[in-house]
Amino acid sequence: MKRINDNEILKEIENTPLKELGRKAYEVKNELHSDKIATFVIDRNINYTNICWVDCKFCAFKRRINEENSYILSFEEIDSKIDELIAIGGTQILFQGGVHPTLKLEWYEKLVSHIHTKYPNITIHGFSAIEIDYIAKISKLSVKETLEALKNAGLSSIPGAGAEILSDRVRDIIAPKKLDSSEWIEIHRTAHYLDMKTTATMMFGSIENNSDIVEHFKRIRDLQDETNGFRAFILWSFQPDNTPLKREIPHLQKASSNRYLRLLSASRIYLDNFKNIQSSWVTQGKFIGQLALNFGANDLGSTMMEENVVASAGATNSMNTQELIKVIRDAGEIPAIRDTAYNILKIC
Numbered sequence: 001m002k003r004i005n006d007n008e009i010l011k012e013i014e015n016t017p018l019k020e021l022g023r024k025a026y027e028v029k030n031e032l033h034s035d036k037i038a039t040f041v042i043d044r045n046i047n048y049t050n051i052c053w054v055d056c057k058f059c060a061f062k063r064r065i066n067e068e069n070s071y072i073l074s075f076e077e078i079d080s081k082i083d084e085l086i087a088i089g090g091t092q093i094l095f096q097g098g099v100h101p102t103l104k105l106e107w108y109e110k111l112v113s114h115i116h117t118k119y120p121n122i123t124i125h126g127f128s129a130i131e132i133d134y135i136a137k138i139s140k141l142s143v144k145e146t147l148e149a150l151k152n153a154g155l156s157s158i159p160g161a162g163a164e165i166l167s168d169r170v171r172d173i174i175a176p177k178k179l180d181s182s183e184w185i186e187i188h189r190t191a192h193y194l195d196m197k198t199t200a201t202m203m204f205g206s207i208e209n210n211s212d213i214v215e216h217f218k219r220i221r222d223l224q225d226e227t228n229g230f231r232a233f234i235l236w237s238f239q240p241d242n243t244p245l246k247r248e249i250p251h252l253q254k255a256s257s258n259r260y261l262r263l264l265s266a267s268r269i270y271l272d273n274f275k276n277i278q279s280s281w282v283t284q285g286k287f288i289g290q291l292a293l294n295f296g297a298n299d300l301g302s303t304m305m306e307e308n309v310v311a312s313a314g315a316t317n318s319m320n321t322q323e324l325i326k327v328i329r330d331a332g333e334i335p336a337i338r339d340t341a342y343n344i345l346k347i348c
């Protein structure tokens with residue numbers, strides 16, 4: 001596979017007809033996944049709190065302390081969610097929250113250790129870069145010390161949330177209080193050197209242009225060349241409903257399916273060192289999520305039992321295990337349930 005450079009992928013995004021771009025992405029996918037297996041994990045989102053001080057303009061999920069509907073889940077509430085996950089054969093929790101202004105490392109260590117001790121077979125995939133960064137700051141520790149402590153408590157891997165677009169021009173507008181792009185990269189680098197795998201994400205469809213998209217691709221491909229620590233790339237589109245950004249820029253609309261498939265294909269072609277690319281059926285819906293398998297995706301993410309974050313902004317798609325299996329089979333591929341590390345647990 002010949003590596004494509006930044007100018008070449010920019011031209012592909014801007015000029016190549018969608019069908020042609022999809023065909024190229026499908027070829028790359030088939031080189032990497034000649035077995036025609038498409039995977040997903042049975043997991044559950046647990047958003048342990050919606051209290052957050054960061055004020056991202058694209059977010060409809062966060063609440064202030066004491067604001068109506070703000071919450072922190074108790075350990076008992078978290079346990080009962082995990083019990084429900086185990087009842088459907090789940091193996092992973094995607095554990096993320098807002099960035100709580102006062103909780104320190106000790107609280108997170110207790111929580112992770114509690115879950116890990118009580119549910120040793122459940123993989124804790126949790127805490128985005130901004131949460132890790134703030135836990136470190138408020139606890140007066142380095143990011144490395146914080147990650148080491150969480151890893152020792154039972155944290156297995158880290159989701160790529162909060163990357164949005166890794167271009168500071170864009171971040172300064174849509175999430176001015178968040179980490180800048182170099183800080184996001186550095187936290188993932190630190191995790192990789194501690195032998196903690198992570199994923200990389202991208203949220204497109206707000207105010208970025210195609211050069212910002214390519215900059216994002218480049219930042220994560222470069223880090224992957226250095227560490228090989230990313231397990232997958234996941235892109236989804238900005239969901240504008242109920243967000244401050246939509247109120248500020250009322251003409252912002254959901255990105256089209258064409259745009260989604262175009263960027264998905266481009267990511268598959270450019271990110272030649274990423275084995276796995278996920279389809280974001282949660283934001284795109286079942287049919288585009290399925291079509292994504294022909295545009296470079298080899299994985300449908302997860303069952304996403306209880307998604308709260310994009311649902312707050314209007315994306316309320318859901319599929320259970322049987323539906324995911326059917327979607328993959330109907331696309332002509334072989335469905336398989338995987339674990340967090342992309343090991344196949346069961347061919348369906």
Ligand code: SF4
Nearest residue numbers: 052054055056059098
């Ligand atoms: S996206 Fe995350 S960090 Fe940003 S405001 Fe929402 S909950 Fe907070």
